[in-house]
Amino acid sequence: MIKDRYDLVVVGAGPAGSSTAKTAAKAGFDVLLIEKRQEIGDPVRCAEGAGKKGIKRHVKPDPRWISAEVKGSRIFAPDGTKLEISEERSGAEVGYVLERKIFDRVLAEQAADAGAEVMVKTPATGLITKNGQVVGIRGRSLGEAVEIKAGLVVGADGVESLVGRWAGINTTLAPSEIETCAQFLLKGVRNDDHSEFYLSNRLAPGGYAWVFPKGDGMANVGIGVLGSRSEGGMPIELLSRFVNDKFPSAKVVEVIVGGVPVCGPIERTIADGLMLVGDAARQSDPLTGGGILNALDVGVIAGEVAAGSLEEGDVSREALGEYEKRWREKIGVSLERSLVVKERLVQLSDEDLNTLAHSIKDRNISKMGLFGMVSLLFKTNPKLLWSFRKLFKSKG
Amino acid sequence: MTVCVNRYRCGYCGACVGVCPNAAIELVETWVSVNDKACDDCSACVSICPIGALEVRGE
Structure with a gap:
């Protein structure tokens, strides 16, 4: 039964929300995790790739929610030039292809095991609000209006977040700050457990197309288009074209759409009595679009700060500044770095992209992580990638 | 003018909510609801929709 007061109410049971709820509940606080949908994790809005190490930091790997393990990544330039990265390094970016429908629910179950209440x-x-401070939420539970008081509220309500805006935090994404995406789950795809990325303005303007293996001849095949270069329905049309061309005999067994924030760190993610986490806080990576690991990591920080603030009885914006500080320390640099790279890449023509690929295709890149490759590209093409210089300025 | 959502086409992903400068759109479980009073017909939502489910229609 839903109570009328909790120490912490978390809005949204994705990875960020469940991670926050679990951490705070473990610390002994009375936590409510609410999810608007009737099933956690469904419908999926994700390409489902995530680094192995990052996942293992939070949850013990379980074949129930691991669809496939990838052996490496291949990046294709517009003219087909292939760059290959081996598993041990690219594992940092994509290692598992998850089954989010199960993964997300397992995370919520963990929050429940830690003592959190879960309401779908x-x-x-x-x-x-009271004197400008957030002191609870209004909502609907199984159709009935509810008012729930809370010592602290966390908005983990995803790309479509309104919680922050209700509290006066501007989380609006400009069209150039979001990738609009479509994906098919395909059956009948031959692949050898490599994830593939296709860069091309023709295939995916300002974004990329991807193929992530899911095992048994299945794959997530999708396309992201930079919002400012898209128009209504473009991603699904481009995806259909890509799939007809590349996997003509494959069958579509699921259609997935979604928007991914690629704006980089936003100015503020806290208000009096409120914190934002995950996609709601625009914490997804602007270059790769990956958001699961950041969500899990930041959720732990939010849960710890929530516990500390509730303990002290101070949930003011000043007190919650601790969260702001800690999450930026954890992922701020990598978000900023990815933003710089993404902002330049989306300006490049297909010819430029080909030039970049040719410049490093014979170099020993297979053991490089994504950022190692970026660094080599800069050294080899300083003129074309002049804006990257700020990434390599020595501090001091 | 008003923004119309084709519910039969919509994949309820919430991209339109994220770009709406007036917080006029809400993703309510599996449907998108537009608050006509807050909407100023900027059509950011129409352009961002990955599946082409939104359009601005004249009165």
Whole structure:
């Protein structure tokens, strides 16, 4: 039964919300995790790739939610030039291809095991405030209006977040700050457990196309288009073209759409009595679009800061500044770095992209991580990638 | 003018909510609801939709 007061109410049971709820509940606080959908993790809005190490930091690997393990990555330039990265390094970027429908629910189960209450089919519809401080949420639970008081509220409500905006935090994404994506789950794809990325303005303007193996001849095949270069329906049309061309005999067994924030760190993710986490806080990586690991890591920080603030009885914006500081220390640099790279890459013509690929295709890149490759590209093509110089300036 | 959502086409991903400068759109479980009073017909939502489910229609 839902109570009318909790120490912490978390809105949204994706990885960020469940991670926050679990951490705070473990610390002994009374936590409610609400999810608007009736099933956690469904429908999926994700390409489902995540680094192995990062996942293992939070949860013991379980074949129930690991669809495939990738052996390496291949990046294709517009003219087909192939760059290959081996598993041991690219594992940092993509290692597992997950089954999010199960993964997300397992994370929520862990929050429940830690003592959090979980309520599905329960959207938040507004915030309760007192003297400018958030002190609870309004919502609907199984269709009934509810008011739930909270010592602290966490908005983990995804790309479509309204919780932050209700509290006066501007999380609006400009079209150039979001990738609009479409994906098919295909059956009948031959692949050898490599994830593939296709860069091309023709295939995916300002974004990329991907093939992530899911095992048994299945694969997530998708396309992301930079919002400012898209128009209504473009991603699904480009995807259909890509799939017809590349996997003509494969069958579409699932259609997935989604928007991925690629704006980099936003100015503020806290208000009096409120914190934002995950996609709601725009913490997804602007270059890769990956968001799961950041969400899990930041969720732990949010849960710890929530516990500390509740313990002290101070949930003011000043007190929650601890969260702001710690999450930026953890992922701020990598978000900023990815933003610099992405902002330049989306300006490049297909010819430029080909030039970049040719410049390093005979170099020994197979053991490089993504950033190692970026560094080599800069050294080899300083003129074309002049804006990258700020990434390599020595501090001091 | 008003933004219309084709519910039969919509994949309820919430991209339109993320780009709406007026917080006029809400993703309610599996449907998108537009608050006509807050909407100023900027059509950012129409352009961002990956599946082409939104359009601005005249009165």
